[in-house]
Amino acid sequence: MRLEVSCKDRLGITQDVLDVLVDYEIDLRGIEIDEAGKIFLNFPNILFEDFQDLMPKLRLLDGIEDVKTAPFMPSEREHYQLDTLLRTLPEPVLSVDSSSVVVLINDAALTKLNMSRDRVIGCELHKLIQQPNLNKWLDTRPKLAKNFKVQFCRQEYLLNVLPIYIPNSEGDDTFAGAVCQLKSELALEQQLTMLQEPDKLSPKETNDENSDLQPICYTQNQAVVESDESLSQRMKHHEKQILTSLFPLYPSSRLLAKKLRVSHTSIANKLKEYGISST
DSSP states (O other), X not given: OEEEEEEOOOTTHHHHHHHHHHHTTOOOOEEEEETTTEEEEEOOOOOHHHHHHHHHHHHTSTTEEEXXXXXXXXXXXXXXXXXXXHHHOSSOEEEEOTXXXXXXXXXXXXXXXXXXXXXXXXXXXXXXXXXXXXXXXXXXXXXXXXXXXXEETTEEEEEEEEEEXXXXXXXXXXXXXXXXXXXXXXXXXXXXXXXXXXXXXXXXXXXXXXXXXXXXXXXXXXXXXXXXXXXXXXXXXXXXXXXXXXTTTSXXXXXXXHHHTSOHHHHHXXXXXXXXXXX
């Protein structure tokens, strides 16, 4: 059972609520306090008679404005929202704690590993992803994201690692681990090839203002494409993201041009245009 208690900001009001629960010998499973002035309580179901008696007693407390049942706790919604997002991502994604131990993994990664979730959770990252410098880098408590060329399930991947920091009461950030997203080299190449062949789109697809093309939004490098941008502008943003991802795998314009089977001059100009370099 979950309750949502709307209340005023009064010192000791949370303790008063907990005292009422103690009187009914309720074993509290969880409590969350919202900045908007709400207390969320999670406890096992109780007898209907006790529930009818409990609600008025909570409402009579000084500063309590309303008490009602809630379908879920705020943290539960956040958890399942994130879980749903991760499960539907087509690319393998893992999350590790500050000791580089896997605490979260999506279905795409499990499919590649051909392992059950129970076997992967609690496993050390280096046992799943072959990259000797990765753990050493995570041990430094990095602040910025970084790309690695890695072996995962006997295939080449670009690993994008995003450190997680949680602010504490003292105003400092505490390192809590990292999210690891694996992008296949083949998928990046295919996306870039599609962008380099816009002529395959029909006139209706390129000019129809009412087409189903949706706005593209990237958070990396603060690259955001607004809904009123043209198709060519959107393609340029997408092309930049793909080249940025591929460059760590082939860190020179010649290597990248050879891999993509395009002219060295063309790739060099693109890298210069987008400001992509090894520095």
